[in-house]
Structure formats: structure tokens, C-alpha cells
Amino acid sequence: MTALVAVGASSASIAAATTTRPATARLAHGTASVACAGSLDKLYKDTLGPAFKRATGDTAGGPPCAGSLALAQDILSHEINPGAFLAVGAHAIKELFPAKRAEFAMAVVSNPLVIAYSPTHSRYRNQLNAIWLHKKPLADVFKLFNTPGFKLGRTDPTQDPQGIFFILMSKLAQTYLHLPAAEAAQALGITKSSPFGSKSQMYDEDALPVDIQDGTVDAGSEYLPEARQYGLRYIGLPPQLSFGDPGESSYYATVSLKVSGSVQQGEVIYLRTTLVSPQKGTSFTPANEAADQAFVAFLLQPKGRKVLRSAGYVLRKPQLVLAPGEKSAAQALPAPILKLFKALGGTVGS
Numbered sequence: 122m123t124a125l126v127a128v129g130a131s132s133a134s135i136a137a138a139t140t141t142r143p144a145t146a147r148l149a150h151g152t153a154s155v156a157c158a159g160s161l162d163k164l165y166k167d168t169l170g171p172a173f174k175r176a177t178g179d180t181a182g183g184p185p186c187a188g189s190l191a192l193a194q195d196i197l198s199h200e201i202n203p204g205a206f207l208a209v210g211a212h213a214i215k216e217l218f219p220a221k222r223a224e225f226a227m228a229v230v231s232n233p234l235v236i237a238y239s240p241t242h243s244r245y246r247n248q249l250n251a252i253w254l255h256k257k258p259l260a261d262v263f264k265l266f267n268t269p270g271f272k273l274g275r276t277d278p279t280q281d282p283q284g285i286f287f288i289l290m291s292k293l294a295q296t297y298l299h300l301p302a303a304e305a306a307q308a309l310g311i312t313k314s315s316p317f318g319s320k321s322q323m324y325d326e327d328a329l330p331v332d333i334q335d336g337t338v339d340a341g342s343e344y345l346p347e348a349r350q351y352g353l354r355y356i357g358l359p360p361q362l363s364f365g366d367p368g369e370s371s372y373y374a375t376v377s378l379k380v381s382g383s384v385q386q387g388e389v390i391y392l393r394t395t396l397v398s399p400q401k402g403t404s405f406t407p408a409n410e411a412a413d414q415a416f417v418a419f420l421l422q423p424k425g426r427k428v429l430r431s432a433g434y435v436l437r438k439p440q441l442v443l444a445p446g447e448k449s450a451a452q453a454l455p456a457p458i459l460k461l462f463k464a465l466g467g468t469v470g471s
Contacts, residue, residue, distance in 0.1 A: 151408030153416035155183040156203035159326030162186035179412035188281030189213035204413030210282040218444040225453040226442040228391035230434035233365030235355040237343035242336025260298040266308035274341030287342040292376040346433035421461035439467035
């Protein structure tokens with residue numbers, strides 16, 4: 122990967138890099154090809170992409186948004202060849218490390234989990250409104266989930282991290298909300314032989330908010346920003362259940378779920394990004410490669426962070442996970458991105 126022009130520079134500028142990465146001359150505006158998590162579909166198309174173009178002159182494009190884990194598999198199977206990846210959680214990006222398709226996973230904001238519904242189309246809107254207004258306890262939402270005929274919507278944990286976190290939330294809720302024995306697991310249809318629960322509850326990530334919006338499902342799993350983007354009413358979860366508070370990290374880690382042979386431990390839900398290394402034989406123009414890097418830099422700039430904050434994401438200091446063999450942030454990040462990372466107090470972790 123090549124180094125990018127200084128942040129905020131025009132596309133006609135020349136990059137001034139100080140890392141071991143070679144500099145890329147910016148001779149024209151390019152198109153950032155971003156593989157984008159399905160929960161960001163509306164934000165990316167309607168707000169983030171246009172804001173990026175106004176700030177840099179580059180265009181935001183890429184393959185259709187989808188579940189982060191599914192996108193990672195598509196990258197590895199060469200079905201898609203993006204230059205950047207915007208994923209929920211670290212696991213999807215980490216899957217690219219062994220194949221040398223990514224060198225880092227950088228967390229930029231946290232992404233709390235909520236329970237969303239339509240205040241006009243959900244058949245159980247009155248009961249859900251009572252919980253939303255705190256007239257009824259949060260525990261009652263699991264009673265509703267167990268009501269015969271109630272349609273609960275969530276995503277497939279083998280394709281999308283949100284599906285994993287919703288199951289992990291239910292595990293924490295069982296104890297935290299002092300629910301009757303096995304009530305949370307029963308609500309999701311989870312058994313020893315079916316650890317992910319009922320398939321009939323699982324919807325594509327990009328379709329789920331629309332299905333909640335039109336009442337196809339009575340309530341469902343959502344991230345706070347996505348619920349806001351689609352104008353859904355949502356029941357906020359306490360920090361102990363939302364996976365949005367770094368102060369609760371040790372509590373989140375008390376639950377886990379085995380997915381595709383790998384144990385996924387509870388953790389803060391971060392929106393993470395990386396640059397995807399070009400597949401051999403794939404043609405990347407210097408302008409487009411520079412635009413990919415400009416997009417990652419934009420997520421750390423004030424204008425980019427303002428878009429994310431306005432959408433409902435919680436701004437955090439960047440946290441960097443390095444691929445094996447990458448010894449430092451300076452080795453993994455192009456110079457302008459590194460500069461922003463350091464300016465925001467970024468840290469390197471595992």
C-alpha cells in the first residue's frame with residue numbers, strides 16, 4: 122500500500138510520506154472502493170460518502186454493503202477487491218491477516234446495541250412503548266419475545282457480528298435482569314443442538330431495519346446509529362448490555378459464543394477500518410489507491426468524526442490492532458493516517 126497526500130490536500134497534491142511505504146503522486150481525483158458493513162449502508166450512501174467527496178474531491182464507491190463477516194469471506198475468495206474495509210468488530214478484519222490482505226484493524230467509534238421497533242406498525246407497539254417510557258421494566262421485553270406469534274428480527278451470527286452480539290446480550294440479560302430460568306435463550310430459540318437459535322428470526326443486515334420499519338417484524342436487534350438513520354423507535358440498553366461502554370469490557374468478556382470454529386468473546390462493539398492490500402493481478406490506479414487511504418484518514422478528521430457522531434456513534438480514541446509481523450503503527454499506517462492517529466491519542470492493543 123502506498124502513502125497518501127496530507128489530510129485535506131487536493132487530489133492534485135503530491136504525497137509527502139515519511140514511513141517505509143512509497144509515496145503516491147496524486148494526479149487526479151479517485152474513487153475509494155470501500156467494503157462497508159450492512160449497518161452503514163444508508164449512512165455511507167446518504168451522508169458519509171457525500172461528506173467525504175465534499176472534503177476531498179474523491180468519490181466513495183465499492184461493493185454492496187453486507188455483513189462484515191460475509192464481506193471478509195468475499196475478499197478472501199476474490200469475489201470483491203475493495204481498497205478499504207469498514208467493519209463492525211475486529212474479527213472480520215482479522216480474518217484478512219493470514220492472507221496478508223490487511224495490516225491493521227483500527228477502531229474509531231463505538232456502536233451501542235439497542236432493541237428497535239416501529240411505533241406505528243409493530244403489533245406490540247403499546248407494550249414496547251411502555252418499556253420505552255420506563256413504565257414497564259426492561260425485563261418485560263423478553264416476555265414479549267416469548268409471546269406466541271411475536272416476530273423477533275436479528276441477523277445471522279455466521280454472517281454478521283450483530284447477530285453474535287445480540288445472542289451475547291441475551292446471555293448477559295439472563296443474569297443482569299434476573300430473568301426466569303432460560304427465558305432469554307427460549308426467546309431466541311437457543312438450545313444445545315441449536316446454539317444460534319431460530320433461523321426464522323434471522324434477516325439480512327441491510328434488510329432488517331426496513332423489515333422493522335414496515336412491521337414485518339415486531340421488534341429487532343439494531344445498532345443505535347442505524348435505528349436513528351431509519352427513524353426507528355428504540356429501547357436503549359444499560360451499559361452492561363449494550364456493548365458500547367469500554368468501562369464494562371471485563372463484564373462483556375464473561376460471555377462468549379463459538380462461531381465457525383472460533384470463540385467470539387464479548388467486547389465493546391467498535392466500528393473498525395483498514396486498508397485492503399490489492400490482490401495479485403488486480404489493477405489499482407494510483408488515484409484510486411490514494412482515495413482509499415483518504416477515506417480512512419477522513420474517519421479520523423474532524424469532518425468525518427462529526428458525521429459519525431451526528432449519526433449516533435460514540436467517538437473514541439483510535440485503537441489499533443496490528444497484523445502479525447507489523448511491529449508498530451508507523452510500519453502499518455501511511456504517514457497522514459499515522460499523524461491523525463497520534464493526534465487523537467491513538468493506542469495499540471491486541
